Amino acid sequence: MSELTENAFMEKIVSLCKRRGFIFQSSEIYGGINGFWDFGPLGAELRKNIRDCWWNDMVRSRDDVVGLESAIIMHPKVWEASGHVAGFNDPMVDCKVSKQRFRADQLFFAAVIVDGKAAGYVSALESEKTAEELQEKAETFKRKKALAGKLEPVQARDFTQAKPDEIPLIPSPATGEAGSLTAPRAFNMMLQTWVGALRDESSIAYLRPETAQGMFVDFKAVVDTGRVKIPFGVAQIGKSFRNEITPRNFIFRSREFEQMEMEYFISDEDDWAKWHRYWIDWCRNWLVSVGIPAAKLSEYNHPREKLSHYSKGTTDIMFQFPFGAQELWGIAARGNYDLSQHAKFSGVAMEYFDDAARRRFVPHVVEPAVGVDRIMLAILCSAYAEDEAPDEKGKMESRVVLRFAPRIAPVKAAIFPLLKNKPELVAKAKEVRDLLRPHLNVFYDEAGAIGRRYRRQDEIGTPFGVTVDFDTLGEKGDELRDTVTVRDRDTMKQERMKISKLLEFLLSKIH
RNA sequence: GCGGGCGUAGUUCAAUGGUAGAACGGCAGCCUUCCAAGCUGCACACGAGGGUUCGAUUCCCUUCGCCCGCUCCA
Numbered sequence: 001m002s003e004l005t006e007n008a009f010m011e012k013i014v015s016l017c018k019r020r021g022f023i024f025q026s027s028e029i030y031g032g033i034n035g036f037w038d039f040g041p042l043g044a045e046l047r048k049n050i051r052d053c054w055w056n057d058m059v060r061s062r063d064d065v066v067g068l069e070s071a072i073i074m075h076p077k078v079w080e081a082s083g084h085v086a087g088f089n090d091p092m093v094d095c096k097v098s099k100q101r102f103r104a105d106q107l108f109f110a111a112v113i114v115d116g117k118a119a120g121y122v123s124a125l126e127s128e129k130t131a132e133e134l135q136e137k138a139e140t141f142k143r144k145k146a147l148a149g150k151l152e153p154v155q156a157r158d159f160t161q162a163k164p165d166e167i168p169l170i171p172s173p174a175t176g177e178a179g180s181l182t183a184p185r186a187f188n189m190m191l192q193t194w195v196g197a198l199r200d201e202s203s204i205a206y207l208r209p210e211t212a213q214g215m216f217v218d219f220k221a222v223v224d225t226g227r228v229k230i231p232f233g234v235a236q237i238g239k240s241f242r243n244e245i246t247p248r249n250f251i252f253r254s255r256e257f258e259q260m261e262m263e264y265f266i267s268d269e270d271d272w273a274k275w276h277r278y279w280i281d282w283c284r285n286w287l288v289s290v291g292i293p294a295a296k297l298s299e300y301n302h303p304r305e306k307l308s309h310y311s312k313g314t315t316d317i318m319f320q321f322p323f324g325a326q327e328l329w330g331i332a333a334r335g336n337y338d339l340s341q342h343a344k345f346s347g348v349a350m351e352y353f354d355d356a357a358r359r360r361f362v363p364h365v366v367e368p369a370v371g372v373d374r375i376m377l378a379i380l381c382s383a384y385a386e387d388e389a390p391d392e393k394g395k396m397e398s399r400v401v402l403r404f405a406p407r408i409a410p411v412k413a414a415i416f417p418l419l420k421n422k423p424e425l426v427a428k429a430k431e432v433r434d435l436l437r438p439h440l441n442v443f444y445d446e447a448g449a450i451g452r453r454y455r456r457q458d459e460i461g462t463p464f465g466v467t468v469d470f471d472t473l474g475e476k477g478d479e480l481r482d483t484v485t486v487r488d489r490d491t492m493k494q495e496r497m498k499i500s501k502l503l504e505f506l507l508s509k510i511h
Numbered sequence: 512g513c514g515g516g517c518g519u520a521g522u523u524c525a526a527u528g529g530u531a532g533a534a535c536g537g538c539a540g541c542c543u544u545c546c547a548a549g550c551u552g553c554a555c556a557c558g559a560g561g562g563u564u565c566g567a568u569u570c571c572c573u574u575c576g577c578c579c580g581c582u583c584c585a
Binding site for chain 1: 512513521522523536537538539541542543544545546547548549558559574575576577578579581582583584585
């Protein structure tokens with residue numbers, strides 16, 4: 001696809017999601033708020049299905065994974081231990097001309113002083129020889145300006161020490177020209193609030209930027225009570241918050257999002273790479289099981305030099321979004337960094353005692369982390385299709401259809417009376433609805449021509465349409481009495497079956 | 512956060528310095544024996560705030576939001 005059609009494709013997804021009640025801009029009546037989304041009736045169903053599938057497959061179907069729901073707001077020290085507080089408080093400086101951004105404490109500058117008078121400023125980024133670089137730049141500066149006199153040795157300072165009246169005079173390391181640098185600003189990606197009656201430094205708390213820390217902080221509690229044996233995992237689904245500078249690409253990057261994370265604890269002597277691979281494969285298979293085509297998935301291994309010092313390896317499962325291949329699921333081997341950090345900060349030993357080996361150790365961890373929102377978007381992008389369907393007169397017309405995997409579809413089956421002005425059809429159709437409703441999310445619709453009703457369901461991805469017609473009532477004899485037609489969303493083919501077989505049939509297709 | 516583009520019914524679009532139309536969609540009714548049929552009726556919009564003006568959806572400013580490109584993504 002060309003760039004234009006990729007963008008057009010996204011716009012179709014966005015407007016379908018709005019039109020059919022999957023996704024709304026948050027607070028729309030007040031003009032909206034950037035980076036937050038609401039999920040309408042069908043969106044809420046779709047997300048519930050995503051969460052339920054994950055939870056069933058990740059937790060309930062396994063002997064070695066247990067669930068957890070930790071609080072969104074935790075003790076502020078959690079985020080000091082995890083590194084989020086320090087990592088988020090770096091003051092940053094923007095160059096308005098080059099659009100580059102620098103950490104203020106890594107951007108150095110010095111006044112050029114000739115014969116005791118300040119002639120201007122030079123700047124350089126932190127390196128092994130920042131001082132020499134500044135000295136050389138000062139000499140070049142003096143030569144270019146043809147200044148006579150004695151150049152004093154430069155005194156390097158970092159940008160956090162720049163006085164407000166100096167900032168406009170300091171050249172950008174990117175352009176060499178002064179006047180384009182902003183004052184240092186702190187970019188703290190954590191949303192914060194105050195807990196309790198007082199609003200001061202001591203009452204600051206953060207909305208979690210990831211759910212993972214809950215599993216680490218509660219590690220001992222789970223081990224002591226959960227009857228778990230290494231290797232084992234702790235899984236959690238929940239909202240997380242990051243004050244993203246640029247939320248973009250619909251729900252791909254937002255400020256409030258929902259994560260599904262699992263920390264798989266293994267022995268420090270176990271082969272982490274084996275488990276890393278195991279979970280990458282598990283995640284890929286799971287994605288395929290919810291209807292994401294394997295052909296749109298790829299893997300990206302983070303290069304060693306870019307990994308955090310504690311990380312042994314991180315692999316992202318990438319999905320080919322309309323706006324490019326982007327991270328969908330990150331599988332990180334985090335060593336024992338997190339547990340060790342919490343042991344250090346809390347003073348509580350984060351160890352596991354291996355009864356068989358009579359040995360105590362800090363487990364290592366492999367973490368598959370994914371967002372409900374990104375999976376939802378990947379599913380929507382994978383499912384969207386336009387094909388041809390015949391109209392009443394047999395003429396081909398284009399049809400919009402969401403080809404959701406049945407297990408993920410918000411509505412599993414729609415129930416229709418062929419005509420709504422025939423009370424017998426309506427009554428029978430409602431009977432069928434009531435038969436299925438305790439087991440499946442079904443939708444009853446009698447408004448409009450039957451073809452229109454099929455199309456409406458196509459657009460929201462309902463895999464099956466069940467129609468009650470005159471044959472159901474026995475118009476053509478007992479052979480067909482109490483049979484209905486079941487129409488397949490993708491093939492548009494119909495199959496007639498006994499109402500008594502209907503539930504069994506649908507369940508077999510859906511699970 | 513920076514630069515560019517854009518904000519009109521649910522959606523996709525039109526028109527206009529004198530307070531807005533269409534198509535599709537929605538709802539109700541009639542009709543209709545399987546793929547968006549037809550007829551009738553109904554509801555629904557100028558993102559927000561300020562300014563200029565006798566009068567602003569239209570011009571200007573601000574703001575919010577969306578899209579694109581940078582940046583960011585620990």
